[in-house]
Amino acid sequence: MDLTLSDRHRALQAEVRCFIARHGHLSPPVGGGGGRVRPDRRALDWQARLIEAGYAARFVPRAYGGHGAAPDVLEAAIIAEEFTRAGVSPGIQGQGIRMLVPTLLEVGSEEQRRRWIPPTIRGEVIWCQGYSEPEAGSDLASLRTRADVVDGRFVINGQKIWTSSAHFADMMFLLCRTEPDRPRHEGLSYLLVPMDAPGIEVRPLPTMTGHATFNEVFLTDVRVPLDAVVLGRGKGWQVANVTLRHERLLLGDAAKLAHRLHRLRGLLERTRVDGVPLIRMPHWRERLMRLQGEVLAMKCHQMRLLSEAARGQDSGLGLLVVKYAGTVLAWRLTALAVDALGDAGLPYEPHDDVAEDDEPTTWYADHMYDLGLIIGGGSSNIQKNIIAERGLGMPREPRPQGGA
Ligand SMILES: Cc1cc2nc3c(=O)[nH]c(=O)nc-3n(C[C@H](O)[C@H](O)[C@H](O)COP(=O)(O)OP(=O)(O)OC[C@H]3O[C@@H](n4cnc5c(N)ncnc54)[C@H](O)[C@@H]3O)c2cc1C
Numbered sequence: 440m441d442l443t444l445s446d447r448h449r450a451l452q453a454e455v456r457c458f459i460a461r462h463g464h465l466s467p468p469v470g471g472g473g474g475r476v477r478p479d480r481r482a483l484d485w486q487a488r489l490i491e492a493g494y495a496a497r498f499v500p501r502a503y504g505g506h507g508a509a510p511d512v513l514e515a516a517i518i519a520e521e522f523t524r525a526g527v528s529p530g531i532q533g534q535g536i537r538m539l540v541p542t543l544l545e546v547g548s549e550e551q552r553r554r555w556i557p558p559t560i561r562g563e564v565i566w567c568q569g570y571s572e573p574e575a576g577s578d579l580a581s582l583r584t585r586a587d588v589v590d591g592r593f594v595i596n597g598q599k600i601w602t603s604s605a606h607f608a609d610m611m612f613l614l615c616r617t618e619p620d621r622p623r624h625e626g627l628s629y630l631l632v633p634m635d636a637p638g639i640e641v642r643p644l645p646t647m648t649g650h651a652t653f654n655e656v657f658l659t660d661v662r663v664p665l666d667a668v669v670l671g672r673g674k675g676w677q678v679a680n681v682t683l684r685h686e687r688l689l690l691g692d693a694a695k696l697a698h699r700l701h702r703l704r705g706l707l708e709r710t711r712v713d714g715v716p717l718i719r720m721p722h723w724r725e726r727l728m729r730l731q732g733e734v735l736a737m738k739c740h741q742m743r744l745l746s747e748a749a750r751g752q753d754s755g756l757g758l759l760v761v762k763y764a765g766t767v768l769a770w771r772l773t774a775l776a777v778d779a780l781g782d783a784g785l786p787y788e789p790h791d792d793v794a795e796d797d798e799p800t801t802w803y804a805d806h807m808y809d810l811g812l813i814i815g816g817g818s819s820n821i822q823k824n825i826i827a828e829r830g831l832g833m834p835r836e837p838r839p840q841g842g843a
Contacts (some may be wrong), residue, residue: 504557535566569613627675654739691765756830763822773806
């Protein structure tokens with residue numbers, strides 16, 4: 440991987456800096472650990488501006504409303520870095536944009552891509568992920584929500600849990616059982632379901648941040664057309680794993696880590712003890728530099744993965760470690776901030792739309808929320824199992840009876 444900036448890349452860097460200098464004041468606040476709310480008008484306008492300039496949906500084909508650029512790892516890294524450095528929003532980052540869009544690009548039908556990708560990348564259609572159930576989290580393939588075909592439509596019955604954003608989402612990508620007689624991994628289908636369909640009830644679940652960011656979702660005789668299935672009946676496990684791959688990259692995203700590190704450094708520069716900034720004290724400086732080294736390693740690692748993907752190579756073990764290492768590192772970055780804030784963060788009051796200038800609240804909320812992300816998208820224990828079994832070729836755990 441050649442990381443030298445060519446003239447073309449240097450020109451892009453200058454162009455992005457110029458864009459940020461001219462338009463950066465229009466960016467919505469870069470969100471903290473608040474209520475994870477629906478994008479407002481300002482966020483939607485900013486997203487439209489970013490797509491037009493080619494800084495969001497850059498590599499999504501024009502036919503689906505994106506910027507249509509050829510994939511280029513260094514371009515993506517330059518754009519992410521400039522937005523991080525300026526403290527400006529890189530655009531909407533939800534489950535629709537970061538997980539469903541790449542899934543549809545990979546395995547969706549042409550009709551599904553044309554219908555769902557354009558409004559999703561604009562932030563107009565918000566998606567939630569209906570995978571987990573009360574008895575099916577780590578062992579996802581044991582899920583019981585089922586969809587039967589009745590009068591030419593799927594009729595869905597069951598319950599989902601921990602469904603982030605379901606309380607304001609327009610659509611859900613839902614994993615359910617459509618072929619009960621097949622082995623459990625072959626009996627699943629991946630359906631695109633409108634959240635306003637009759638028979639859907641959403642009950643919010645508060646988390647320790649004080650916000651209800653995820654939900655229980657009950658589905659009773661919910662009807663969707665047969666063309667709501669992605670890739671075909673019984674192919675749900677395959678599709679779900681495409682989405683999971685993108686989810687794991689999203690959760691361990693190096694751009695997020697770099698942004699956190701940037702804020703953390705600012706915090707240690709501003710926070711003083713006896714008039715001396717913490718960053719000048721060896722103990723704090725050493726902790727920060729250790730984390731800085733790890734963030735840099737994650738950044739280089741992710742660039743390597745991106746260039747391998749662009750060459751059509753399977754990154755194997757390299758890909759598997761991103762979620763585990765990235766979420767743990769994100770949480771450790773917030774832990775240093777919480778230590779630095781000390782008493783200042785104790786009167787934590789949860790409120791929506793926390794912006795980053797509300798420093799103690801943001802750091803404490805992020806610290807609590809990020810602990811959840813070590814579990815969400817597959818817990819660390821499960822990630823370690825996957826790394827050991829699929830990455831390192833170690834013996835597999837015994838599977839439940841009937842499992843594949
Ligand atoms: C913040 C957050 C957001 C989430 N958002 C969503 C969402 O939008 N959509 C969605 O569908 N789900 C979502 N989830 C659910 C998440 O995917 C599950 O919580 C996760 O897969 C774990 O499942 P579980 O909670 O049922 O725990 P369990 O599977 O019951 O696991 C309990 C504990 O046992 C351990 N364990 C289980 N099996 C093994 C094993 N074989 N080896 C070693 N240890 C094991 C686990 O690591 C965990 O510590 C979210 C979760 C969180 C925390």
